[in-house]
Amino acid sequence: MFSPDRYEFFCPVKTNSGSRALEHLPFELDTMNATKPFVITSQKDARRGLVDVIIDAFKDSGVTIGIFDGAPAAPGMKLIKELFTMYRDGGYDSLIAVGGGAVVDTAKILNIAVSGAPEDIERYAGSDLITKPLKPLVLVPTLSGTGYESSRYACIDTLSFSSCFLMPHLVVIDPRMIVFEDVETTAAASLVTLTHAVEVYTGPEKNPLSDSYAYAAIRFVMENLVSVIRDPRDGKGRLALVNAHNAAGCAFSNSTPGMAHRLGKAVGDACQLSWGLCMGILLPHILERQTSEDGYHIPGLLLPLAGFDVYAETPEHMKVQKAIGILYDFQRDLFEASRGAIVRSLKDAEVPEEMLRDIARKAAGRSSTGFDADVSLMVLEQAWKGK
Amino acid sequence: MGTIREVKSGKKSLKKDYVAIMMWFMGRAIQAAASVDRDVRKEFAELPDRFTFDLCVMPDGPHMIVGKDRKGYVRYMGWDTEGKRTNLRIKIKNLEAAILMFTFQESTALATARNRLVVDGEVPHACAAVRILDIVEVYLLPKIIAKLAVKRYPLWSPGRKYIGRVFVYLRTVLGL
Amino acid sequence: MNLPGYYEFCCRVKIIAGHDALEKIPDALAYLRARTPMIVSDKGVAGAGLIDIVTSAIKDGVTIGAVADDVTPDSDLQVVHRLARLYREKRCDSLIAVGGGSVMDTAKGVNILISENADDLMKFSGANALKRALKPLIAIPTTAGTGSEVTLVAVVKDHERHLKMAFVSYFLLPDVSVLDSRMTLSLPPAITAATGMDALAHAVEAYTCLAKNPLSDAHALAAINLIGENLVRVTRDPGDKNGRLAMANAATLAGIAFSNSMVGMVHTLGHSAGSVCGVPHGVCMAILLPYGLEYNMHKNGHLTAELLFPLGGAQVYAATPEGERADKVIALVRRINEDLHEASGGRHPRFFREVVDREGKQMVPREKLPEIAKTALSDGSLFYNPEDLDYDDFLMVMETSWEGEPLERRKIKKG
Numbered sequence: 001m002f003s004p005d006r007y008e009f010f011c012p013v014k015t016n017s018g019s020r021a022l023e024h025l026p027f028e029l030d031t032m033n034a035t036k037p038f039v040i041t042s043q044k045d046a047r048r049g050l051v052d053v054i055i056d057a058f059k060d061s062g063v064t065i066g067i068f069d070g071a072p073a074a075p076g077m078k079l080i081k082e083l084f085t086m087y088r089d090g091g092y093d094s095l096i097a098v099g100g101g102a103v104v105d106t107a108k109i110l111n112i113a114v115s116g117a118p119e120d121i122e123r124y125a126g127s128d129l130i131t132k133p134l135k136p137l138v139l140v141p142t143l144s145g146t147g148y149e150s151s152r153y154a155c156i157d158t159l160s161f162s163s164c165f166l167m168p169h170l171v172v173i174d175p176r177m178i179v180f181e182d183v184e185t186t187a188a189a190s191l192v193t194l195t196h197a198v199e200v201y202t203g204p205e206k207n208p209l210s211d212s213y214a215y216a217a218i219r220f221v222m223e224n225l226v227s228v229i230r231d232p233r234d235g236k237g238r239l240a241l242v243n244a245h246n247a248a249g250c251a252f253s254n255s256t257p258g259m260a261h262r263l264g265k266a267v268g269d270a271c272q273l274s275w276g277l278c279m280g281i282l283l284p285h286i287l288e289r290q291t292s293e294d295g296y297h298i299p300g301l302l303l304p305l306a307g308f309d310v311y312a313e314t315p316e317h318m319k320v321q322k323a324i325g326i327l328y329d330f331q332r333d334l335f336e337a338s339r340g341a342i343v344r345s346l347k348d349a350e351v352p353e354e355m356l357r358d359i360a361r362k363a364a365g366r367s368s369t370g371f372d373a374d375v376s377l378m379v380l381e382q383a384w385k386g387k
Numbered sequence: 388m389g390t391i392r393e394v395k396s397g398k399k400s401l402k403k404d405y406v407a408i409m410m411w412f413m414g415r416a417i418q419a420a421a422s423v424d425r426d427v428r429k430e431f432a433e434l435p436d437r438f439t440f441d442l443c444v445m446p447d448g449p450h451m452i453v454g455k456d457r458k459g460y461v462r463y464m465g466w467d468t469e470g471k472r473t474n475l476r477i478k479i480k481n482l483e484a485a486i487l488m489f490t491f492q493e494s495t496a497l498a499t500a501r502n503r504l505v506v507d508g509e510v511p512h513a514c515a516a517v518r519i520l521d522i523v524e525v526y527l528l529p530k531i532i533a534k535l536a537v538k539r540y541p542l543w544s545p546g547r548k549y550i551g552r553v554f555v556y557l558r559t560v561l562g563l
Numbered sequence: 564m565n566l567p568g569y570y571e572f573c574c575r576v577k578i579i580a581g582h583d584a585l586e587k588i589p590d591a592l593a594y595l596r597a598r599t600p601m602i603v604s605d606k607g608v609a610g611a612g613l614i615d616i617v618t619s620a621i622k623d624g625v626t627i628g629a630v631a632d633d634v635t636p637d638s639d640l641q642v643v644h645r646l647a648r649l650y651r652e653k654r655c656d657s658l659i660a661v662g663g664g665s666v667m668d669t670a671k672g673v674n675i676l677i678s679e680n681a682d683d684l685m686k687f688s689g690a691n692a693l694k695r696a697l698k699p700l701i702a703i704p705t706t707a708g709t710g711s712e713v714t715l716v717a718v719v720k721d722h723e724r725h726l727k728m729a730f731v732s733y734f735l736l737p738d739v740s741v742l743d744s745r746m747t748l749s750l751p752p753a754i755t756a757a758t759g760m761d762a763l764a765h766a767v768e769a770y771t772c773l774a775k776n777p778l779s780d781a782h783a784l785a786a787i788n789l790i791g792e793n794l795v796r797v798t799r800d801p802g803d804k805n806g807r808l809a810m811a812n813a814a815t816l817a818g819i820a821f822s823n824s825m826v827g828m829v830h831t832l833g834h835s836a837g838s839v840c841g842v843p844h845g846v847c848m849a850i851l852l853p854y855g856l857e858y859n860m861h862k863n864g865h866l867t868a869e870l871l872f873p874l875g876g877a878q879v880y881a882a883t884p885e886g887e888r889a890d891k892v893i894a895l896v897r898r899i900n901e902d903l904h905e906a907s908g909g910r911h912p913r914f915f916r917e918v919v920d921r922e923g924k925q926m927v928p929r930e931k932l933p934e935i936a937k938t939a940l941s942d943g944s945l946f947y948n949p950e951d952l953d954y955d956d957f958l959m960v961m962e963t964s965w966e967g968e969p970l971e972r973r974k975i976k977k978g
């Protein structure tokens with residue numbers, strides 16, 4: 001087994017997952033010395049009755065909670081400042097973010113403000129500028145996430161943040177909250193998850209700790225995504241997917257984002273497509289390319305992708321081919337299960353071919369660790385055509 | 388723009404009452420089993436004098452307090468912790484976890500594995516308390532349910548099982 | 564991947580690993596806003612020259628406020644108080660614990676006193692009595708086995724009042740654990756073997772007992788794989804730096820797995836054989852591990868079977884029919900014990916009757932077995948074991964593992 005010469009790993013997240021997980025919240029808050037949490041969620045999740053589940057979970061606990069259920073899809077600094085005032089005036093001492101995406105960004109950034117002052121937000125925008133732990137932040141994820149909820153990243157307006165202190169202290173995954181989302185949202189977050197986990201598992205910063213989180217995430221996505229897309233009533237599958245989102249967020253926070261991540265984001269931003277869809281299309285093409293490059297660990301990927309038996313039966317020299325083949329098969333299965341909604345090529349995603357060159361140049365320009373525009377363009381062209 | 392709404396913690400009276408009744412029954416059954424069953428008697432005999440333990444739900448009850456009185460007899464001591472010193476407290480983290488246990492969806496072992504219990508006190512005492520609870524459950528519950536509640540359903544002689552069960556039930560109901 | 568009805572998982576310790584990981588400590592301390600650490604260790608560690616390695620690796624980056632290298636083998640309350648006084652006198656602002664379990668426990672005890680500015684440790688004993696972060700604590704393990712560099716428990720003994728205080732809190736987790744191959748290079752083969760088998764027992768029990776969960780499973784699988792590939796190798800060749808680092812990684816992975824999923828009967832009996840006869844913990848683990856797997860087979864044989872993949876490797880796994888994999892795992896664990904016995908020049912015992920102390924005297928006389936079985940009834944790890952054990956069951960396991968006979972499957976009561 002691969003054991004690197006040196007590595008560092010840190011994950012402050014505690015995960016509680018399963019039946020009645022929410023009812024453990026009062027106990028958990030007490031261990032973090034918090035007594036009055038401020039709950040943030042979106043109108044959509046409140047309308048779906050998810051806030052009622054939270055209220056019910058706090059029954060009999062003696063804990064008073066504050067609920068703000070108006071987080072918009074595109075929050076701004078103005079909202080953060082208003083929330084800051086509400087939090088301060090209400091005497092709250094911790095945050096609970098219910099949902100995914102913008103709600104969680106809002107909570108993470110609000111946490112910078114309530115742990116210090118609202119002015120801190122601009123000061124701490126950037127990478128690793130926060131220097132001390134923030135207030136307890138609990139994440140109660142749903143399937144409406146983006147795959148970034150448990151990670152060290154957050155953004156608002158034009159500001160983006162990266163710090164391990166932004167990661168939630170506790171993630172409570174409760175089946176009652178994991179209601180079905182539309183196919184696109186579910187697939188997008190899970191494909192972001194798969195991409196992140198695969199890039200951690202195969203990338204130059206591979207280490208046994210981040211591998212453990214990545215391994216669990218990859219297995220969960222491979223075992224459950226197709227079946228959840230095919231049959232949204234698969235509650236256990238949905239729960240497993242959110243477990244995967246969480247584990248991959250932890251792993252991803254410990255490594256430099258890889259090529260599939262960067263390129264997928266670039267395509268998504270350029271063409272108003274979901275990042276996850278683009279990353280999912282690009283991933284096997286990029287892995288194919290990386291097999292011939294130094295520093296990548298592709299053969300071992302077969303293990304989390306396919307499990308013990310397939311890995312053990314596949315001869316050493318066939319492992320790379322098999323792993324990539326499985327990812328292409330996975331694309332096909334998703335395409336079929338979603339009745340064509342999850343496409344397999346950039347062409348089918350209606351990315352104009354003439355934009356590829358521009359995207360490649362932009363993505364390469366953005367990256368700090370080198371992959372050049374030519375390589376990116378080659379990969380994009382392959383992914384445009386599809387397998 | 389939204390506003391904040393403050394929600395005070397509500398109550399779950401029905402569930403709380405159910406757990407309280409089950410605990411009352413369990414407490415009296417432990418007292419009964421201590422005079423009927425030699426293993427329960429032995430477990431208590433090895434615990435310190437005046438040993439008292441409290442099985443309870445966080446944050447504020449219900450409680451089940453059982454202990455040895457001055458003469459060494461095992462007594463169910465009610466649900467009121469006022470003025471009682473306990474050597475061991477097994478706390479169930481919340482009411483829903485207690486419901487899972489007292490509807491036999493989760494055994495003591497499973498609840499422990501799922502980190503739903505907190506033990507205040509010495510571990511050897513907690514081990515003894517769990518063994519006592521297991522034996523009492525075998526007396527009280529039909530095999531099909533008790534098999535879910537304990538790890539290994541014991542191979543007792545029919546005398547111990549059936550006659551013992553009658554006595555435990557009689558004494559529990561009559562409070563002897 | 565198995566997803567249980569409910570689970571919890573957490574490891575907030577930052578891991579820094581490598582052949583030159585010690586050199587990163589000044590940066591790690593600066594990140595925690597500390598610059599004057601007190602080093603806590605024991606005579607054995609200091610005698611092996613490990614404190615010198617640590618100090619020379621960090622002295623350019625920090626001021627070492629104090630070095631206390633006289634922690635007793637049993638973490639003792641008096642020592643905790645003395646070290647807390649020293650810490651305050653020398654105006655330190657953080658702790659570096661270099662050593663095994665008792666050093667970590669002592670450092671954690673000291674950290675409670677100095678962080679809470681308290682005189683009475685008792686006030687903080689029990690579960691979750693601590694409510695806020697303590698002073699920065701960096702753990703440097705000097706064996707690859709116990710996993711205490713990633714556990715949230717501390718035990719301190721009050722030898723005067725014959726009290727044992729246990730502390731459980733996430734705030735007791737070290738902030739950073741530093742795994743450096745130099746710390747275990749001089750470990751003698753027999754100790755390498757025993758501590759390595761402790762790590763294996765942690766990973767195997769975490770994977771096969773009742774509190775297993777997907778995240779600790781992943782950690783356990785990685786640990787077992789690393790141990791399968793490296794333990795016998797480094798016992799044979801102590802200077803193998805890469806093997807040493809792999810074992811340090813394995814021990815930490817196993818530590819993370821078991822501090823979240825707990826351990827079962829191998830530890831139940833191991834703890835009591837340790838407390839009744841003073842047998843080193845790792846030795847107990849090595850001897851008992853195959854028996855724990857055999858005893859629980861009817862409950863978790865399918866999980867044991869899966870372990871053939873990480874322990875034996877892909878080829879052995881593929882070559883073994885499904886129904887024989889669990890037995891093969893047990894046979895492999897026994898084989899590893901044989902190999903370690905041979906690699907350590909016979910110093911690694913395979914059964915309890917082989918365990919001897921420094922004078923060559925048998926440590927576990929047969930007549931002690933009933934006492935060990937009795938003591939086992941009071942150990943909390945039994946809660947997490949898949950099958951129950953009463954006194955007779957414990958005694959049966961002790962008798963067979965004393966002789967070195969396999970367990971007779973038909974004698975196991977299945978309810």
Ligand SMILES: [Fe+2]
Binds near residue numbers: 709761764844
């Ligand atoms: Fe151990």
